[in-house]
């Protein structure tokens with residue numbers, strides 16, 4: 001674990017990221033999930049993201065601290081915001097960013113994931129941002145390359161950069177997450193956003209409540225009990241199938257996308273019934289704290305998991321989440337460019 005008091009800086013064109021207020025702690029060559037992040041490492045990312053956000057808000061948002069650094073986006077699944085966010089993050093910092101999507105790459109000619117990763121690695125990619133439908137794919141990839149692998153979503157397993165941007169957004173709104181009640185509503189079982197969120201929010205001291213129909217809650221969690229660390233490899237969470245009970249006195253409400261495939265797969269009687277029972281509506285939110293923060297990672301299906309007026313209401317942070325996502329990804333690329341050597345530049 002490295003802590004470095006020196007100024008964390010790049011001298012390029014006056015760009016300087018400083019760590020005056022906080023000790024930067026960072027010991028990662030890849031970002032695969034948040035289960036191996038310490039609280040100090042999460043704080044490091046947030047502290048740096050704050051500075052990156054300041055760069056992003058400049059009239060000319062450029063701070064070329066990563067000139068000569070090559071980022072390859074390798075997406076085997078559709079994405080709008082995550083892919084664009086990484087692309088922008090790299091470009092704002094002056095990195096070279098290339099995006100490869102599986103449907104027009106040699107993957108359609110039968111090339112394996114390992115060959116694809118080895119090929120990109122041979123081109124001297126410094127970081128590969130990867131999204132894949134198979135849980136664990138980025139872990140496998142990381143064993144075949146020296147490039148830093150960033151997991152941009154693997155199956156229903158993890159989405160660490162989303163959790164970090166959510167933590168940053170909540171810190172901006174609430175100050176601290178300690179003791180805050182965060183309720184995630186929707187398809188928890190298939191949500192990599194939920195899983196990484198559970199790790200991250202719990203590490204920051206929040207109380208996590210999962211809410212959804214029993215068929216969309218992970219097995220072993222749907223018995224309405226407090227699940228202890230001993231019986232699950234996820235941190236303790238509370239499970240509640242009644243949304244009105246779940247939302248009671250909530251500080252944060254996060255709606256998660258409901259995929260239509262769930263209905264085809266027999267996990268839901270109908271989308272109409274789902275939205276009747278679980279849609280996050282203004283009326284239901286009246287049970288949450290008046291100052292509650294409303295989140296959604298996107299893409300959202302208004303009228304199914306979330307009401308349109310709620311998504312665009314004054315408690316919503318949906319757009320801030322998107323902007324903060326760029327800042328968090330800038331921070332991560334910057335940290336990974338140092339390969340764990342905080343202060344090395």
Ligand code: NCD
Nearest residue numbers: 082153159193257297298299
């Ligand atoms: C999520 C994802 O792809 O995991 N979106 C995102 O990255 N913001 C959520 C989803 O697809 O429902």
